[in-house]
Amino acid sequence: xxxxxxxxxxxxxxxxxxxxxxxxxxxxxxxxxxxxxxxxxxxxxxxxxxxxxxxxxxxxxxxxxxxxxxxxxxxxxxxxxxxxxxxxxxxxxxxxxxxxxxxxxxxxxxxxxxxxxxxxxxxxxxxxxxxxxxxxxxxxxxxxxxxxxxxxxxxxxxxxxxxxxxxxxxxxxxxxxxxxxxxxxxxxxxxxxxxxxxxxxxxxxxxxxxxxxxxxxxxxxxxxxxxxxxxxxxxxxxxxxxxxxxxxxxxxxxxxxxxxxxxxxxxxxxxxxxxxxxxxxxxxxxxxxxxxxxxxxxxxxxxxxxxxxxxxxxxxxxxxxxxxxxxxxxxxxxxxxxxxxxxxxxxxxxxxxxxxxxxxxxxxxxxxxxxxxx
Numbered sequence: 001x002x003x004x005x006x007x008x009x010x011x012x013x014x015x016x017x018x019x020x021x022x023x024x025x026x027x028x029x030x031x032x033x034x035x036x037x038x039x040x041x042x043x044x045x046x047x048x049x050x051x052x053x054x055x056x057x058x059x060x061x062x063x064x065x066x067x068x069x070x071x072x073x074x075x076x077x078x079x080x081x082x083x084x085x086x087x088x089x090x091x092x093x094x095x096x097x098x099x100x101x102x103x104x105x106x107x108x109x110x111x112x113x114x115x116x117x118x119x120x121x122x123x124x125x126x127x128x129x130x131x132x133x134x135x136x137x138x139x140x141x142x143x144x145x146x147x148x149x150x151x152x153x154x155x156x157x158x159x160x161x162x163x164x165x166x167x168x169x170x171x172x173x174x175x176x177x178x179x180x181x182x183x184x185x186x187x188x189x190x191x192x193x194x195x196x197x198x199x200x201x202x203x204x205x206x207x208x209x210x211x212x213x214x215x216x217x218x219x220x221x222x223x224x225x226x227x228x229x230x231x232x233x234x235x236x237x238x239x240x241x242x243x244x245x246x247x248x249x250x251x252x253x254x255x256x257x258x259x260x261x262x263x264x265x266x267x268x269x270x271x272x273x274x275x276x277x278x279x280x281x282x283x284x285x286x287x288x289x290x291x292x293x294x295x296x297x298x299x300x301x302x303x304x305x306x307x308x309x310x311x312x313x314x315x316x317x318x319x320x321x322x323x324x325x326x327x328x329x330x331x332x333x334x335x336x337x338x339x340x341x342x343x344x345x346x347x348x349x350x351x352x353x354x355x356x357x358x359x360x361x362x363x364x365x366x367x368x369x370x371x372x373x374x
Contacts, residue, residue, distance in 0.1 A: 007060075010051030014064065017044035021071070042071045046084070053091060062091035062099065069106070082110040086123065097134035101127050121151035125164065142171050162188050169208070170275055178212040182224075185209035193232050202232055207240035211279045214244075218251050239266060247283065256287050 020041035049064035069084035085107035092100035104123045111120040128144035131137045145164045152161035169184035189205030192198035206228040214221035225244050229236045243266045250259035263280055266272070272280070 004055075006051050006055040007057055010048045010055065010057075010060065010064070013044050013048035013051060017041045017048065017067070020044065038071050038075055042068045042075075042080070042084075045071065046087075049087065049091070058091045058093075058095035059099075062088045062095070062103065065091060066103065078110050078114060082107045082114075085110070089123075089126070093130065093134075097130050101130055117151040118155050118157060121148040121155075121157075121160070121164075124148035124151070128167070138171050138175065142168050145171075158191070162191065166205075173208070173212050173215075174275070174278065176215070178216050182209045182212045185212070189228075190231070199234075203235050203238040203240050206232060206235055207238075207244065208276075208279075210244050211276075211283070214247070214251075214283050215279065218248060222248055239270065247280075251283070251287055254287055256284065259284055259287055 018041075020037045023037055045064050045068035049061045049068065052058075052061035052064060065084045065088035069081045069088065072078075072081035072084060085103045089100045089103035089107065092103060104127050108120045108123050111117070111123070124144045124147045128141040128148065131141035131144065145167045149161040149164035149168070152158070152164065165184050165188060169181040169188075172178075172184070173181035185205045185208045189202045189209065192202040192205060210221055210224050210228065213224040221244070225241065225248070229241065235241050243262060246262040247259060250256075250262060263272075263284075
């Protein structure tokens with residue numbers, strides 16, 4: 001289809017609308033129906049915008065809708081002005097995402113001024129989606145989802161509010177704002193427990209909250225799972241709860257194979273989405289072999305210290321069975337201790353709960369500050 005004809009027709013309509021506006025500003029038009037000419041100009045601008053849309057000239061269409069919106073404001077027709085700003089925003093989405101956001105924000109200002117908070121919330125979601133997909137600014141997307149949730153809550157649209165909050169929680173977790181995500185998942189999960197229709201989904205929210213706890217600390221996750229089982233007994237029998245317990249056990253044993261097998265087993269029945277995959281991989285990365293301090297010191301001091309260490313104990317003696325919490329003495333490596341190793345948890349030096357083996361033999365002086373500052 002030839003779009004040039006539609007575009008030429010739209011340009012002619014724009015010229016006609018501009019003449020109407022100009023004529024409305026004359027002295028005699030002010031006395032005899034100047035407002036009617038502005039109303040006619042509004043209609044002509046809207047027709048021109050639709051012609052531009054047919055010609056796929058999205059920027060021109062958006063500008064024409066904006067012109068119509070400004071004239072509606074001049075006539076104190078707020079609802080029509082907001083509608084035109086929304087139409088302008090939808091047109092600009094295809095050409096200029098930032099301008100689309102500006103137009104939608106103008107519409108939101110009008111709707112909130114009119115007390116139409118449900119419609120305003122809907123357009124905040126539209127802005128959040130633009131930030132998600134076009135501008136890739138997740139922080140701003142989160143802000144608009146939160147604002148939308150606030151408006152929906154104020155209008156008692158709790159289901160719509162929860163949908164927005166779940167988007168916030170998902171992105172917060174990906175940005176490592178785990179406590180924020182936990183608070184939302186627990187809030188939505190607790191609300192879902194009391195609803196016969198939503199009760200089944202509560203286990204998913206508690207599962208996600210537990211994963212966020214796991215990313216912070218394994219002990220946090222254990223305590224959270226216990227709390228969720230007491231709060232929602234049906235969670236105990238869910239596949240999600242059983243998976244969490246297997247993952248906690250694998251992490252405590254530092255057994256990557258067991259962790260991977262548990263995830264594969266779950267995935268074979270319930271496919272993992274991108275969010276769950278990301279979170280599970282983050283947790284998996286904390287399961288690894290004990291850290292050789294020699295490697296850390298070598299990077300710090302520029303010398304190879306491997307030769308200064310006694311033979312490393314066999315793997316079966318290195319199971320992370322420790323007593324006394326983070327930084328306590330490791331009780332699962334008697335052979336290492338017999339060989340002269342000092343066995344402790346590396347959480348003194350780096351943020352994880354892996355056993356670390358320090359040799360007292362021929363370490364550069366002073367070794368301890370060097371490790372602590374890494």
